Amino acid sequence: MNYQPILDEIAEEIKPYFGRGKVADYIPALAQVPPTKFGIAIQTVDGEVFTVGDAAERFSTQSVSKLFTLTLAIKLVGEKLWERVGREPSGNPFNSLVQLEYEQGIPRNPFINAGAHIVTDHICSHTDNGAQSILDFIHTITNDKTIAYDPEVAQSEKETGHRNAALANFLKSFGRLDNDVQTVLNVYYQHCSLRMSCLDLARATLYLANGGFHPLTGQRILTRSQAKRVNSLLLTCGLYDAVGDFAFRVGLPAKSGVGGGIVAIMPRMLTIAVWSPELNEPGNSLIGTKALELFTIKTGQSIF
Numbered sequence: 001m002n003y004q005p006i007l008d009e010i011a012e013e014i015k016p017y018f019g020r021g022k023v024a025d026y027i028p029a030l031a032q033v034p035p036t037k038f039g040i041a042i043q044t045v046d047g048e049v050f051t052v053g054d055a056a057e058r059f060s061t062q063s064v065s066k067l068f069t070l071t072l073a074i075k076l077v078g079e080k081l082w083e084r085v086g087r088e089p090s091g092n093p094f095n096s097l098v099q100l101e102y103e104q105g106i107p108r109n110p111f112i113n114a115g116a117h118i119v120t121d122h123i124c125s126h127t128d129n130g131a132q133s134i135l136d137f138i139h140t141i142t143n144d145k146t147i148a149y150d151p152e153v154a155q156s157e158k159e160t161g162h163r164n165a166a167l168a169n170f171l172k173s174f175g176r177l178d179n180d181v182q183t184v185l186n187v188y189y190q191h192c193s194l195r196m197s198c199l200d201l202a203r204a205t206l207y208l209a210n211g212g213f214h215p216l217t218g219q220r221i222l223t224r225s226q227a228k229r230v231n232s233l234l235l236t237c238g239l240y241d242a243v244g245d246f247a248f249r250v251g252l253p254a255k256s257g258v259g260g261g262i263v264a265i266m267p268r269m270l271t272i273a274v275w276s277p278e279l280n281e282p283g284n285s286l287i288g289t290k291a292l293e294l295f296t297i298k299t300g301q302s303i304f
C-alpha cells in the first residue's frame with residue numbers, strides 16, 4: 001500500500017491543533033524544543049519507508065526508550081523480571097508515588113517510572129556498564145552507531161529529578177533495588193535522554209511488528225511469544241493513564257515519551273513513529289495522538 005498520500009493529508013489536517021498542548025518544561029532542556037516540529041515515519045516489514053515533515057530530525061525519546069530497556073531486560077533476565085514488576089495498567093500518572101506505598105514497592109508495570117527503575121536496575125546488575133549496554137543494544141537493532149545520548153538533557157533531568165529520586169529511594173526502602181539508587185537513576189536519566197528520529201524509532205521497533213525477528217538486520221531480538229507480551233504491555237500500559245483513550249481512538253500498541261514522540265506497532269505490517277512536542281494533560285503528544293488516530297481511520301487498519 002502507498003501510505004504517502006495519507007501521510008500528506010494527515011500533515012495538513014493536524015495543523016489546527018498546534019498551540020493546544022504544552023511542551024514539557026519540567027526537564028528544562030526539553031522546554032527549548034520548537035513546538036511546531038512535526039514528523040511521521042512508517043517502516044513496513046517488507047522494507048518500504050514513508051515519511052512526512054521532520055521525520056529525520058532527532059529528538060529526546062524520553063519514555064519511548066523504556067520500550068528498548070524492557071526488551072533488553074527480557075533478554076537478560078527472562079521470567080525473573082516479573083518477580084519485581086507487574087503487568088497491569090496503573091491508572092495513575094507515570095511519575096505517581098501513591099500506588100508504590102500500598103503495593104509494597106512492586107510497580108504496576110515496566111513503563112511507569114517506578115517500573116522503569118526496576119528494569120534499569122536489572123540491566124545494571126547484568127551488564128558491566130548499564131548505559132553503554134542499552135546504547136549498544138540500540139545500535140544493534142538500528143544498525144546505526146550515530147544514535148547517542150544527550151548529556152545536556154540527562155544532566156537537566158538529574159538536577160530536577162526529585163520525583164524519580166523519591167521513587168527510586170522508595171523502591172530501595174522496600175528492598176526492590178539491587179544497585180545503589182544513584183547508579184540506577186544515572187542510567188535511567190541517560191536512557192531517557194536518547195536522541196532518535198521518527199525514522200530511527202520506526203526502524204528500531206520493527207521486530208515488534210514481525211514476531212520478534214528484525215527483518216532489516218536479520219536478527220532475532222525476542223521470541224515470538226516475548227514479542228507478543230511486549231505488544232500486549234504497550235497496548236495496556238504504554239500511554240499511562242491515557243491508555244484507554246488512546247486505545248479507543250487509535251487501536252494500536254504504542255509507547256509515548258514527554259519529548260513528544262510516540263511509536264506504534266501494526267503487527268505483521270509496519271511500525272509508525274510520530275513526533276510533535278506539545279503534550280496533552282497526561283503527558284503524551286497531543287498532535288501525535290491525533291495523527292495516529294487519523295492514520296488508523298484513513299487506512300482502516302488497526303489491530304481490531
Ligand code: DON
Pocket residue numbers: 061062063064094095113157164192256257258259283284
Ligand atoms: O522520568 C521522567 O520524568 C522522564 N525522563 C520520562 C517521562 C516520560 O517520557 C513519560 N512519558 N510520557
